[in-house]
Amino acid sequence: MQTMKMYVNGQWTNSVAGAFFSTYNPANQEEIERVPRAGKEDVDLAVAAAKQAFESPEWQSLKPSERGRALFDVARKLRERAEEMAMIETLDTGKPLSQARSDVESAARYFKYYAGAADKMFGETIPVAPNVIDYTVREPMGVCAHIIPWNYPLQITSRGVAAAISVGNTVVVKPAEDTPLSALKLAEIFSEMEVLKHALQVVTGYGKEAGAALVNHPDVNHITFTGSVATGASVMMSAAKNIIPVTLELGGKSPHIVFPDCDLEETVSWVMRSIIQNAGQTCSAGSRLLVHSAIKDKLIGILTEKMQQIKMGPGTNDSELGPIISQKQFERITAMVDRAKEEGARIVIGGKRAIGGDLNKGFYFEPTIIENVSHKSEIAQEEVFGPVLTVFEFETEEEAIELANGTPYGLVTGIWTNDVSRAHRIAGKVKSGQVFINDYGAAGGVELPFGGYKKSGIGREKGIEALRNYTQLKNVAIKMKSK
Ligand code: NAD
Secondary structure, eight states, rough: OOOOOOTTTEEEEEEEOEEEEEEETTTTTOOOEEEEEEOHHHHHHHHHHHHHHSSSSHTTTTHHHHHHHHHHHHHHHHHTTTHHHHHHHHHHHHOHHHHHHHHHHHHHHHHHHHHHTTTTOOOOBBEEETEEEEEEEEOSSSEEEEEOOOOHHHHHHHHHHHHHTTTTEEEEOOOOTTTOOOHHHHHHHHHOOTTTTEEEEOOOOOIIIIIHHHOOTTTOOOOEEEEEEHHHHHHHHHHHHHHHOEEEEOOOEEEEEEETTOHHHHHHHHHHHHHHHHOOOOOTTTEHHHHTTTHHHHHHHHHHHHHHTBBBGGGGTTHHHHHHHHEEEEEEEHHHHHHHHHOOOOOEOOEEOOOOOGGSOEEEEEEEEEEEEOOOOOOOHHHSSSSSSEEESSSSHHHHHHHOSSSSSEEEEEEEEEOHHHHHHHHHHSOSSSSEEEEOOOOOOSSOOOEEETTTTOOBBBBBBBHTTTTTEEEEEEEEOOO
């Protein structure tokens, strides 16, 4: 087992207290590495370093196009090391290697996309009076904190960090305690680059220690948090004390709405992919299937057959379904499914731990379809964060919309129909930040604004829209003297 250091102020460092914690491979529960367990003093040093880097004459005098070129180099270096990065992500998260490879490519795409945006954050001129020139400037916030979850560590770190740095901020990243490795590998790339060397700090540690210290720090100017609703609410309260903005991405209970005139094969393949990807541990997982009664049995039949064929196993074997991230998460999924069973749910397929051979070394959950539950029940309303799909049937468009909107969340909606008018009517009525018609862009969509209605969050990531979170607007009015 090796010990890694964290990255603060352009240096590789241990925590001030000299404490460590271990990260484990979910496929076999073996320790992979030890990393520093940062506390408040370490976070103070990281925030001070980010502030100093932000205020430095070098950073302040950098042209946006030079920042862009440096971010472009990060994308290039990520692609050069794609295989190494993907393997680290698979070992740390348990996800299948091909999914990890696609995460690394998405990470590179974020850096490339925001590299190009660095010199394109235009202000406006505003007509006020003939003798007044008025313009707006978008200025960086300063120090941006990024609290990262364990499901897509490299991708989520990259989407926030690339956007924040693109418009001139410096950042402090706190990866999840279950998956700290890829953020440290990303820091290796930054450490090789003169221009960006001090713009990124990565502090590894627990949420209640390093995470809490970071979101409460008075010199942090913006927080981006991705994770659970409960922690998101507490992060928002910390931000309120310092009157700083937050971007919160808190997951969902996203529905697929399926009509009889859909392309059945295409629909089934996306419904399955969106609940199996990353073992269902995806904020935008399509975890509710709302299907018209006329095709419900047929659709469930095909889906069940396909799920029976899914290959489970360690991510390094590039299986289709990897292990759940930790025993804690596995037990949470099992308890939710057991409670649904007690309430009379019918388990169409799965519903329990997968065992045998390599599977015994990790916590694997069988691909699961559940029906015959009330839409008010926990399994229908709350994020399971496992490969568990809950099915409901409807007769009318109105019923489908009511079901789709009937949870506390509103992240993504998939609509499956060849009736264009119906698709647009429903897209206008569902309360979710993204709508896909005859498609479901769960993991891609670097260019598309992404974020939630209701308890799914606040603000938008991805696309140009994200850059507004990382800037503040200044209005300048100049009065001209008359001749
Ligand atoms: P969490 O929200 O507690 O953790 C996410 C991140 O927040 C981690 O980096 C953690 O260290 C940090 N954190 C925890 N407490 C903090 C605090 N007080 N201040 C600052 N940072 C803090 O999530 P979890 O416990 O790992 O997972 C629980 C549930 O959250 C999951 O079952 C799932 O439903 C949801 N989740 C959602 C997403 C998503 O992408 N939306 C990602 C991960 C987890």
